[in-house]
Amino acid sequence: xxxxxxxxxxxxxxxxxxxxxxxxxxxxxxxxxxxxxxxxxxxxxxxxxxxxxxxxxxxxxxxxxxxxxxxxxxxxxxxxxxxxxxxxxxxxxxxxxxxxxxxxxxxxxxxxxxxxxxxxxxxxxxxxxxxxxxxxxxxxxxxxxxxxxxxxxxxxxxxxxxxxxxxxxxxxxxxxxxxxxxxxxxxxxxxxxxxxxxxxxxxxxxxxxxxxxxxxxxxxxxxxxxxxxxxxxxxxxxxxxxxxxxxxxxxxxxxxxxxxxxxxxxxxxxxxxxxxxxxxxxxxxxxxxxxxxxxxxxxxxxxxxxxxxxxxxxxxxxxxxxxxxxxxxxxxxxxxxxxxxxxxxxxxxxxxxxxxxxxxxxxxxx
Amino acid sequence: xxxxxxxxxxxxxxxxxxxxxxxxxxxxxxxxxxxxxxxxxxxxxxxxxxxxxxxxxxxxxxxxxxxxxxxxxxxxxxxxxxxxxxxxxxxxxxxxxxxxxxxxxxxxxxxxxxxxxxxxxxxxxxxxxxxxxxxxxxxxxxxxxxxxxxxxxxxxxxxxxxxxxxxxxxxxxxxxxxxxxxxxxxxxxxxxxxxxxxxxxxxxxxxxxxxxxxxxxxxxxxxxxxxxxxxxxxxxxxxxxxxxxxxxxxxxxxxxxxxxxxxxxxxxxxxxxxxxxxxxxxxxxxxxxxxxxxxxxxxxxxxxxxxxxxxxxxxxxxxxxxxxxxxxxxxxx
Numbered sequence: 001x002x003x004x005x006x007x008x009x010x011x012x013x014x015x016x017x018x019x020x021x022x023x024x025x026x027x028x029x030x031x032x033x034x035x036x037x038x039x040x041x042x043x044x045x046x047x048x049x050x051x052x053x054x055x056x057x058x059x060x061x062x063x064x065x066x067x068x069x070x071x072x073x074x075x076x077x078x079x080x081x082x083x084x085x086x087x088x089x090x091x092x093x094x095x096x097x098x099x100x101x102x103x104x105x106x107x108x109x110x111x112x113x114x115x116x117x118x119x120x121x122x123x124x125x126x127x128x129x130x131x132x133x134x135x136x137x138x139x140x141x142x143x144x145x146x147x148x149x150x151x152x153x154x155x156x157x158x159x160x161x162x163x164x165x166x167x168x169x170x171x172x173x174x175x176x177x178x179x180x181x182x183x184x185x186x187x188x189x190x191x192x193x194x195x196x197x198x199x200x201x202x203x204x205x206x207x208x209x210x211x212x213x214x215x216x217x218x219x220x221x222x223x224x225x226x227x228x229x230x231x232x233x234x235x236x237x238x239x240x241x242x243x244x245x246x247x248x249x250x251x252x253x254x255x256x257x258x259x260x261x262x263x264x265x266x267x268x269x270x271x272x273x274x275x276x277x278x279x280x281x282x283x284x285x286x287x288x289x290x291x292x293x294x295x296x297x298x299x300x301x302x303x304x305x306x307x308x309x310x311x312x313x314x315x316x317x318x319x320x321x322x323x324x325x326x327x328x329x330x331x332x333x334x335x336x337x338x339x340x341x342x343x344x345x346x347x348x349x350x351x352x353x354x355x356x357x358x359x360x361x362x363x364x365x366x
Numbered sequence: 367x368x369x370x371x372x373x374x375x376x377x378x379x380x381x382x383x384x385x386x387x388x389x390x391x392x393x394x395x396x397x398x399x400x401x402x403x404x405x406x407x408x409x410x411x412x413x414x415x416x417x418x419x420x421x422x423x424x425x426x427x428x429x430x431x432x433x434x435x436x437x438x439x440x441x442x443x444x445x446x447x448x449x450x451x452x453x454x455x456x457x458x459x460x461x462x463x464x465x466x467x468x469x470x471x472x473x474x475x476x477x478x479x480x481x482x483x484x485x486x487x488x489x490x491x492x493x494x495x496x497x498x499x500x501x502x503x504x505x506x507x508x509x510x511x512x513x514x515x516x517x518x519x520x521x522x523x524x525x526x527x528x529x530x531x532x533x534x535x536x537x538x539x540x541x542x543x544x545x546x547x548x549x550x551x552x553x554x555x556x557x558x559x560x561x562x563x564x565x566x567x568x569x570x571x572x573x574x575x576x577x578x579x580x581x582x583x584x585x586x587x588x589x590x591x592x593x594x595x596x597x598x599x600x601x602x603x604x605x606x607x608x609x610x611x612x613x614x615x616x617x618x619x620x621x622x623x624x625x626x627x628x629x630x631x632x633x634x635x636x637x638x639x640x641x642x643x644x645x646x647x648x649x650x651x652x653x654x655x656x657x658x659x660x661x662x663x664x665x666x667x668x669x670x671x672x673x674x675x676x677x678x679x680x681x682x683x684x685x686x687x688x689x690x691x692x693x694x695x696x697x698x699x
Contacts, residue, residue: 235626276558278587307558
């Protein structure tokens, strides 16, 4: 059965109306050859990004969220390969595209923003030289003067003060936040239709993170570009995304609008993630009584966060059936969970990969 | 009131900057510039702030990993900075440190058994058999199965490693743990487990914590009191409820308003204070209040006069000339 026949990719009606998706990934499978055998890092992932939309991709380390994006761009390490699936961008399937074709897309149609600007930027080139590389590569006829003007315009756009002087400085002369702005300027250089940002604020302090998120939203408003924002931080998703997919062990376990995910989560993993976050509204220090030495209670005590038990699985040794089964509070004694659940639509625009999706009515407001 | 377990007074730590030429004047990074606080038995004080504010340096100087420039620290009636090597070693039985990175802080070639028995061996406690017994007990205490005792660090996940790191710190039955970002390297689903463990351990063992962190939600959850640091100084200090519900220093207000919202419905509802610019160079600190270069309400007085953390130590205190006057900035949460 081909992926198109299966037709499991639900489409949010809002974005169907708004036009063709900018990026459509269908049933993507990516494997890595390791000394311990073949590891399926991405295991049948499908999603779409609508025009002007911000799609959040949430997941913990090893969930396959970054590898999915690297697979789309053909930027996998040499031991990794896309086994099957499609990634449609601008009428072209990027899976199986030649390196030449991919190079025309990277930095032109799709701009990239990485987590750590210190390692992603070249330390021996000035900021202007690095932006210029991207301009030169994708705009053959553009002369030096036009390119310089564009560089200064970009640095202004990402609000780097005194752009004229700062353009000719090196990355080490920039603070973390300024470096991230420079990388965003580089990603925006050729007016991409899609920005892929992989944990763009994780290395930054919280006050700087707020500035960078503001900036990304502003740029998106100005240019109409779509944004895929990969993050482990649900707060960042709540802050900026329109829609989000939740990944676990190489698969999408839930997708929906941000309002649905936060208020009506269907997958037990999504519920667990939301519940295990400490809240700025609650303080529990002092709630616990001093119990003396009777041993640490393994069960929840007053003041405990509702944590998800266990550890994320090793992707080389995934449990049979639903990968979340060993940690799931609903799977006990249910044989259905030994069969891998597919991502199916639950209601308009919402889907979950769970045999027993949580009824929104069961979940009371926190 | 009983004497606090730890009492830090006017702690200063400056690091010399390497000179590029011989005749260049010797310059210093002003990492910690006069920090005072105390921690009672069984209490958690959180030291919060952004990178470069000096919070980790405070923790490491208390342990005497680094020598202080000046100031005094009293721990359990000992003057920490005047102790010789022998007494210092005994002090470290009572005051232990848990590192941020569970991947870098455990020796890769030692089994968990060796990691947990080593501190006991160094301090000459028990014999090989009782030490191994204690190691099993410790694993149980931190929620790991005692069978894992012969495993090596690489066989564990991040959360499990951090549990081993905590077990090692508990081996000598300390009175206090200095926890330097103990959960920030962990995945979200595992972070909650370790946060709960720290709460259980405190309740059971009556431990005091100095909790060094930048994640304000975790601090809100765990700490009794909070000290907010900016460029080497405490700018606000009070009970967790007071500091989070009624922040008075403009930096605390900005910090709290920058924390991402918890629910998409809150978008656009909160008053946002966006700080402009970057942290000043800690080698050349601004005159007066170090925060004035980014402060939305700074006046001329702020450049001339250093605001002190004045007031009753039992009350919430803010080191700002206009702390009581900026009700305008009061953050909604």
